[in-house]
Amino acid sequence: MNHKLHIKYFGQIAEITGKSFEIISSDSISIEELVKNLTESYPSLRDQEFKVAVDHEIKSKSSQISHDAEIALLPPFAGG
């Protein structure tokens, strides 16, 4: 079944994607597969360190997203 993923990009990730937010439609998908798809759209993501949150919780690569969800791509920040 198709569902909507609201994806938020933070920090350097938003600069790579050129946007802070987008909505994509997807079948049930693992985080690993989602990251692979996003990397095809935005190849520079390959070099970036980031974590993926689903509905405001950091999830592992193998977690499955099978509902409408809010996704966040969260890189480490260095500035102080």
Added chain:
Amino acid sequence: MTLTEITMAKDQEKYIRQIELPEIGTQGQERIFNSKVLVVGAGGLGCPALQYLTSMGVGTIGIVDFDRVSLSNLHRQILYSADDLGQSKVEMAKKALHKLNTLCVINTHDVLLSKKNAATIIGGYDLVIDATDMIPARYLINDTCVSLNKPFIYGAIYKYQGQVAVFNYQNGPTYRCLFPDEPKEKIQNCDQRGVLAVLPGIIGLMQASEAIKLITGFGEPLSGFVGLFDLANMQWDRIKISKKSTKKPDAPEITDPQESTKI
């Protein structure tokens, strides 16, 4: 009368607006007087955190920074002025903070935090505010706090966004539960990406707020979450982090305090 009682009597009026809060009260203010807080990094995040922690009555404050004041610091590092250019940040910060609260004991550590001195310096305090702008220092603070069982309050910024979290608090998640390993790619800091001065002010004060919460026990500390603040659209997100069973880091070497502090 204990030293705290003398200080309390003298400063009752100074801190009365804080003591009036039922969640703080006399007991909370006494805890603040008796607390020892280390701030690593006296820059954009560290300056506002130091300023408020001192004015709120923290009894002992340590400042770690090996840097000197430069002109491009002044728009956001609000403890310094043009008269301080080229001077030691920790000494200029101490001078400014002393004017806010003459009773606060301020220890300066004019050194780069390293594996050799981290445990000795951090060991003297109850909690640490990580206000650095270097990723390796963040891992060093994390690992040292884990090995010494001390909480630390993380803050970091990127352009218009900031992250803040309380780590290693009551066996809660650590920075390595969020980002297990140091990134291979270099992450850019304020010097490379620019910074709007108010952002580190906001995030540094969030760190100071969390410190006061840990000290007094009021409210719910931001442990088990990382907070994300976006100044551009004023959005705030809290992302939940799970505790991971990471290998306990090797205990850092304890050295003679005299050796770890450059005079």
